[in-house]
Amino acid sequence: MAPRANWKGFLRLSLVTCPVALYPATSESEKISFNQLNRATGHRIKYLKVDADTGDEVPNEDIVKGYKVDTDTFVEVTKEELENVALESTRTIEIDEFVDRSDIDPRYLIRPYYLRPDGKVGHDAFAVIRDTIREMDKVAIGRLVLTNREHIIAMEPLDKGLMGTLLRYPYEVRDPKEYFDEIQDVKVTKDMLDLARHIVDQKSGSFEPDKFEDQYESALVELINQKRAGKPIAPKERPRGENVVDLMEALRRSVGGAAAEGKAAKKPAKKTKKAVAGQKEMLMPIAGKKAAKDTPAKKPATRAGRKTA
Structure with missing residues (x-):
């Protein structure tokens, strides 16, 4: 059974409209999660919402949102006032433009979603929009309101549906100059580049997510x-990084190590039972x-x- 939709509304391309539902394309529910416990009793820790000045617990119905103006001044905003901020993208994803996939800077990507027709109607209109995007080899850019905020969404065909990826706004992306300006300008010799390229060639392959294990x-x-099982837990020795003195020697040793890894990878591996992931x-x-x-x-x-x- 598919998970519950995060958003339902309409997808519109000019005068072509169809009802759609948006579902999360990824999940972390299989990962190990921990509860916080009281060491003395073993009981779970419970968090309460309390008034910062009086220390009294505040029920949910008495809690409102507030924008901090200065240390002691807040502008209160009610749920009804937020709902009155009318945006068409609350119920409709309007396709504004089509761009090449290569035009989207990876830094703007947030998270992927799946879009599919909602219900038994609108499949024809959905197919027209999907196949047009596929035929033109483009990415459709639109807007939608999710978790009370408007987001940019990039949509592209995936199998019989669409994959929509939320995008960041420019003000959310930091200027790399703040981090890269202090990197020294270093002249890399041709010999070093040749050795590094050789390592890359030996380690080159195709991306296969199934072969990566969450160690x-x-x-x-x-x-x-x-x-x-009541077994004693012994601390494991942490790996120590090697102190590189001669960069050329480190590259040569790396070439030898990459070659050995390549030979080992060619040997037929023993079949092992695939472990169930996560919890x-x-x-x-x-x-x-x-x-x-x-x-x-x-x-x-x-x-x-x-x-x-």
Whole structure:
């Protein structure tokens, strides 16, 4: 079942309009997440919204938004006043222009979404808009209101639907000169470039996301499973960076290392069972023990009155 739509409205190209729904194209729900606990009791920490001066808890219905003018002065803005800021993009994505994909600076990209027709009507109009963008090999630029703010969205065909990517406004992108001006101008010799190019050639390949593993996520799963099993946790030695003295020698050694990696990659790898990503892997039984449905997991000894994770 598809997740709930983040936005529903209309997609319009001139006089052609169709109802559409916008869905998040990515998710981080599979990643390990932690709760904050009271070390003394093991109970979860609860956050309260309190008045900064009186310390009294404030119910949600009494909380309004405020714009800070100075230290002690705020301009209050109600929910109704915000809703009265009428923008057509609240309900309609109006396609303003078409641009080449290469014209969009990667720094302006925020996050991707999927667009599809909403309901059983409008599929013909959606197909016309989608296929026109595909035929022209362009990206459609429009605007929509999401999370109470207007965003620029770049739309391009993806399979039978559209992928819409939210874009930043120019004022949100920092000037690189603030960070790069102090980089020294260095003359790189031809020999160094030749060695570096050789390393790049040996490591060149095609981008295949499936071959990348989230090593930190895997390490978290291993840590939690070890603690569930009551095993001692030994700190691992951190890798140390090498102090490069001779850049040419480091490049030559790198060429040799890249060549060795290339030979190892050509050898047929042993087939391994693909692990379930993220938190679902936590459902697997601890190594060396029977599955939970056969033998209940033994809880580690804890102090009286303390809850365990």
